[in-house]
Amino acid sequence: MxxxxxxxxxxxxxxxxxxxxxxxxxxxxxxxxxxxxxxxxxxxxxSKEALVEAVLARRYERYLQDLRAAVDNAAPGEAVTALAQRHCRWLETTPGRGCIVLKAIAEYEQDHPAIAEQGRRLKRELLAVIGDALERDRSRGDPKLAERLLMVLEGANALVPVLGAAAATEHLQGIIPAVLATAQGAES
The missing domain is CATH 1.10.10.60 (Homeodomain-like)
Known part of the structure; x- marks a missing residue:
């Protein structure tokens, strides 16, 4: 109970x-x-801050578990695509208010920096999951490419309240292959 x-x-x-x-x-x-x-x-x-920290940790763990499952179950060479598709599904099934972690960073940066730092740590965990997906796709875990993909995912998060989930996910699904193609072209 x-x-x-x-x-x-x-x-x-x-x-x-x-x-x-x-x-x-x-x-x-x-x-x-x-x-x-x-x-x-x-x-x-x-304290309220302890409640906020627990909410962020629990919500983000659900999100990361979902992404990790997508990466782990992806066909060879499809881990990043599977991660992006799962992120799109997350955006489509979550009310269109953007990312709760980024909201926490913005709201607590000045008056409770520990919560803002927790938010940054959670985003670094997402960056690690993206890096794992790249490695799985044999892209040698390029840190710059992982950061570019993080920017695309976070851009979709940020624009859901403006464009709506359907448009944001449609653009995301179009941008991810272009980012990957550009990176592959640079490796050649």
Whole structure:
């Protein structure tokens, strides 16, 4: 039962933080919508910042596990494509508000740099997954190419609120092969 209350708090906080923002969402709103007592929240998370950190870690782990599964199950030479397709599916099934991790970095950079650093660390983990996909595709894990692909994925995240998920994923699916082709041309 204790774990289910913790999960309920995390689910509620994630939904609220993503839709309204971190600073705009107070603890009172989280506990009211989760249907728990204030003490229940503080038994699991000693501060709002600890709750934010737990939400980010849990959400991003789900995302990275999903991407890793796509890479691991991809046909030879198709790991990056599989990763991009899974990222597109993530964008299409998540409300179009951009990346919660980038939002956290922006909101907490000044007043709670540890959360902003957690966000940067999570993005470096994504960069590592992209590097793994490149290595699997025999692209020798080119760090610059991994960074370019990260920029494309993050650009799609950022533009979902502007273009919509369908357009952002359509552009992403068109750009990834071009980035890979350019890199292969440079290797020749």
């Amino acid at each position: 204790i774990n289910s209350k913790r999960e309920n708090l995390l689910d509620t906080a994630e939904r609220l933080f993503y839709s309204a923002g971190f600073h705009a969402t107070g603890i009172d709103r989280v506990i009211t919508q989760a249907g728990v007592a204030r003490m229940t929240l503080y038994n699991h998370f000693p």
